[in-house]
Amino acid sequence: MDEFELTDNQRRVLDYIRQHTAERGRAPTLREIADALGFARHSSAQDYVKALERKGALERIPHRGLRLNHRSRTPAAMLLPLVGRVAAGSPILATENIEGEFGIDASLFRPRPDYFLRVVGLSMRDAGILDGDLAAIHRTDTADNGRIVVARVDDEVTLKTLECKRGRIRLLPSNPDFAPIEIDPERESFAIEGLYVGMIRRT
CATH class of the missing domain: 1.10.10.10 (Winged helix-like DNA-binding domain superfamily/Winged helix DNA-binding domain)
Known part of the structure; x- marks a missing residue:
């Protein structure tokens, strides 16, 4: 049957x-x-x-x-949304940002990701994250110091390492060609959108 x-x-x-x-x-x-x-x-x-x-x-x-x-x-097959360039001011998983879906073995990542974000640029090169990679992201609004996060600064979304020291927030690139992003909470809107849990490189 x-x-x-x-x-x-x-x-x-x-x-x-x-x-x-x-x-x-x-x-x-x-x-x-x-x-x-x-x-x-x-x-x-x-x-x-x-x-x-x-x-x-x-x-x-x-x-x-x-x-x-x-x-x-x-049993482990799962299709997750694949997010391309994020439109300014729109939620990451808004329809206009979704390029399609990507299949994974859900056991590959911990914690389990909620979506893939297509990496644009080489600011995280030395962390092994290259242009065109698919970054697996777990949705959360909190993260420990030193973790790679998806952060929103005003209307822009970026993938960087979170640094919180003495009340200061900085988003650090992993490439000396790029400068850290200094966050001024009194002048800028800042939020953590997700936690980087791994990536897939399509050859």
Whole structure:
């Protein structure tokens, strides 16, 4: 008996999503599903994905995207939002900032990440974080001194090492070509948006 009582086409869609995620590190788009499986309309792929969610084969996690159910033979597979350049003043996970989804083994990172942030620039080069890397971020508004964080200064979001000393806050780069960012709480809005827990480099 089918573990989810799926139709043949639903099973094909689920198997394709599993295969695509394993091979490419991200979930397929509806267009890719439709093209790969020969559906005449992309809306058909959307209907199958929704049916798989209803039957429990796929699970949509708030702010994390789709995850294959633990009975689907890939227990750690999880799809997380991939955030590109963050629009000034908008929440990190606002729709306009989401480039897509990226699949991971959830056991690779501790604590578990909530999204990936595409790194732009080389300010964290000496910490092994390069332009184009996908930084895994755990959502939190607190972090210990010396941890790499996603911070918001006024309307800008940056990935830097947090330094708190004698009431001063600085965001430190890991590249001597870049200057530290000095935070003046009386003149600037400052907030921690997340904690860096690792990265993926796509070759």
